[in-house]
Amino acid sequence: MSENTQNTPRPxxxxxxLTDRTKRRNAAEKRFRAYGxxxxxxxxxxxxxxxxxxxxxxxxxxxxTFITLDVxxxxxxxxxxxxxxxxxxxxxTTFGYSPIIRNAIEAKVTGLGIDTPLKAKAxxxxxxxxxxxxxxxxxxxxxxxIGDTVEFRFLAQSRVDGYLKGRVIRANIANDKNxxxxxxxxxxxxxxxxxxxxxxxxxxILGADASDARPEAAGIGVSMMGSLFxxxxxxxxxxxxxxxxxxxxxxxxPQNWLTDIIEVNISNLAxxxxxxxxxxxxxxxINYMHLPTSAPLVGGLVLTLMTLPTIIISTRASLKxxxxxxxxxxxxxxxxxxxxxxxHVLPLAAPxxxxxxxIGLAQALGETAPLLLIGMVGFIASNPPQGIxxxxxxxxxxxxxxxxxxxxxxxPAFYERAWxxxxxxxIFLVTMNTVAVILRRRFERRW
Amino acid sequence: MNDMTAxxxxxxxxxxxxxxxxxxxxxxxxxxIKDVNVEIEDKTVTAFxxxxxCGKSTFLRCLNRMNxxxxxxxxxxxxxxxxEDIYDKRVDPxxxxxxxxxxxxxxxxxxxxxxDNVAYGPRIHGLAKNKAELDEIVEKSLRRGAIWDEVxxxxxxxxxxxxxxxxxRLCIARAVATEPEVLLMDEPCSALDPIATAQVEELIDELRxxxxxxIVTHSMQQAARxxxxxxxxxxxxxxxxxxxxxxFTNPEDPRTESYITGRIG
Numbered sequence: 101m102s103e104n105t106q107n108t109p110r111p112x113x114x115x116x117x118l119t120d121r122t123k124r125r126n127a128a129e130k131r132f133r134a135y136g137x138x139x140x141x142x143x144x145x146x147x148x149x150x151x152x153x154x155x156x157x158x159x160x161x162x163x164x165t166f167i168t169l170d171v172x173x174x175x176x177x178x179x180x181x182x183x184x185x186x187x188x189x190x191x192x193t194t195f196g197y198s199p200i201i202r203n204a205i206e207a208k209v210t211g212l213g214i215d216t217p218l219k220a221k222a223x224x225x226x227x228x229x230x231x232x233x234x235x236x237x238x239x240x241x242x243x244x245x246i247g248d249t250v251e252f253r254f255l256a257q258s259r260v261d262g263y264l265k266g267r268v269i270r271a272n273i274a275n276d277k278n279x280x281x282x283x284x285x286x287x288x289x290x291x292x293x294x295x296x297x298x299x300x301x302x303x304x305i306l307g308a309d310a311s312d313a314r315p316e317a318a319g320i321g322v323s324m325m326g327s328l329f330x331x332x333x334x335x336x337x338x339x340x341x342x343x344x345x346x347x348x349x350x351x352x353x354p355q356n357w358l359t360d361i362i363e364v365n366i367s368n369l370a371x372x373x374x375x376x377x378x379x380x381x382x383x384x385x386i387n388y389m390h391l392p393t394s395a396p397l398v399g400g401l402v403l404t405l406m407t408l409p410t411i412i413i414s415t416r417a418s419l420k421x422x423x424x425x426x427x428x429x430x431x432x433x434x435x436x437x438x439x440x441x442x443x444h445v446l447p448l449a450a451p452x453x454x455x456x457x458x459i460g461l462a463q464a465l466g467e468t469a470p471l472l473l474i475g476m477v478g479f480i481a482s483n484p485p486q487g488i489x490x491x492x493x494x495x496x497x498x499x500x501x502x503x504x505x506x507x508x509x510x511x512p513a514f515y516e517r518a519w520x521x522x523x524x525x526x527i528f529l530v531t532m533n534t535v536a537v538i539l540r541r542r543f544e545r546r547w
Numbered sequence: 548m549n550d551m552t553a554x555x556x557x558x559x560x561x562x563x564x565x566x567x568x569x570x571x572x573x574x575x576x577x578x579x580i581k582d583v584n585v586e587i588e589d590k591t592v593t594a595f596x597x598x599x600x601c602g603k604s605t606f607l608r609c610l611n612r613m614n615x616x617x618x619x620x621x622x623x624x625x626x627x628x629x630x631e632d633i634y635d636k637r638v639d640p641x642x643x644x645x646x647x648x649x650x651x652x653x654x655x656x657x658x659x660x661x662x663d664n665v666a667y668g669p670r671i672h673g674l675a676k677n678k679a680e681l682d683e684i685v686e687k688s689l690r691r692g693a694i695w696d697e698v699x700x701x702x703x704x705x706x707x708x709x710x711x712x713x714x715x716r717l718c719i720a721r722a723v724a725t726e727p728e729v730l731l732m733d734e735p736c737s738a739l740d741p742i743a744t745a746q747v748e749e750l751i752d753e754l755r756x757x758x759x760x761x762i763v764t765h766s767m768q769q770a771a772r773x774x775x776x777x778x779x780x781x782x783x784x785x786x787x788x789x790x791x792x793x794x795f796t797n798p799e800d801p802r803t804e805s806y807i808t809g810r811i812g
Contacts (some may be wrong), residue, residue, distance in 0.1 A: 434645035
């Protein structure tokens, strides 16, 4: 000890005492950790706000107000000849059904003994403009019911729906020509009588979009079909093309300037704004190849272009992660290059490829911008497609496009539906990503 | 005396299996193997020794054209297997590799069952007509790999679940399943513990009765234990090639002596 101090004069220090230098270092580390935790906290807060917002604004769309009435399907109005000929029944337009509905609600109100200054027409104003069409559809489907009195559940108009959900309040209806305070009095009475009630709204999930005047009838189901057909196109094209391209590039292609250029450009493609793919799709698929506008086939083709780089990049990464010793082993026992790839490398890379594909699909599912340009935004598809050909070729919308469309419209009832649509879209995306994560976990490489 | 003559006779009968003449290997600009001439005999264990980066593994991989998978690798000169040039344009490396099997440094069983690991080679080469024949080949190969007794009850379990030494013997069984004539081993024991190493070395000695075995090793003791012929590589040159006993006791080249006595490498 004494020799040491002679040779190198250094102040003796205790391990139990921190030097200034150590203190500063520890403080810096603590600060850095705090920054990290802060960053994560901000992220989580944003997420919480987002989820709260979406859920609180969107859940309303899953509930809808209905008015249950006993409707007397008068033969004298609906089938004057009395022979139940469907062609004759179809001649009665929705206008022909309006008086029947009016009678039904008036009968209900008087039957319940509710006192109201309203005329029958104003009472019928509580029903959706879709009500007559709803009833006509029912009669055309069940002509044998003509002459009977049937219990029928009509959509309430959006103001009534809004009143029950708290969106429409009495203080604000002074200038609203769609609803009056007398009508709201009647609504209160009918709610009490159990005639007006909110139930779960399957039509929102399964139905078609509706025009501006009937937000209560609008659903996301048909555009969901549009999205489904687009995803089928993307899966059928992007997966085989992407995997084939990646296998060739990763396993077979010679290393030269050409493959380098291809590689760089694939990465570049992944970063191209999606609207550019939309313009490309408009120019090539619609203007040059004359494929139908607004068709999910075209949408799918455009989204395929967009998804390909994602799939190629993730497939190449998972091929790369298969250790070369596996390839050596296969080649060493005399497998050809292709056998080595298809018997050994590809099965091991499959979970990674699948994960990448699902994430690519999820990305494509939520994409709106390219659909703007090929006419899939703003189109109102009123009927679900019949069969695969029609699903691919007849004009349709897509879920994100539908949400965008609803968010644009003025009526707050549509706004609620936009949020509801976001919930459905998010459920799809979260499900897909969860499946991807589970696949990755389940088949995680172990060697 | 009689014994000696008998042994001499067997030595004479052992014909050349692989003959390399003037082999040069370039990796792009780097000159990895410089004018190597060597004759590898049948039914003999030949060891390649030398310091790291001397080219012994590279040369080994030339013998079954595993270097073909590396784009920038260029092989010139002649390598003859039974008198046929393996780098001839008409030679398909797939057929060559069925004849010249390979065992790698790190045990690399396929992440499949033990059975499928061994059966893969015979399957792709169509060596078995039916399941019974394939079963037979698998059992025979696992016996030759000296691992049959340990795995016969769990052939359907993954090969990756075995211990390191077992995995390496499984890989040897996999390599012999395709009925090769030459077995190339690239440091087959470097990832194994001493007990597993001893088992594999014993196996190599048994394999000598059927195959020509070429083994690359870092361990000079191992070369001395298992091989009959030894080649010493240094900086891409084949410095010395001869009977193992002579290389280790009475080397001709001073570089060999320095390496063996531990002064270089």
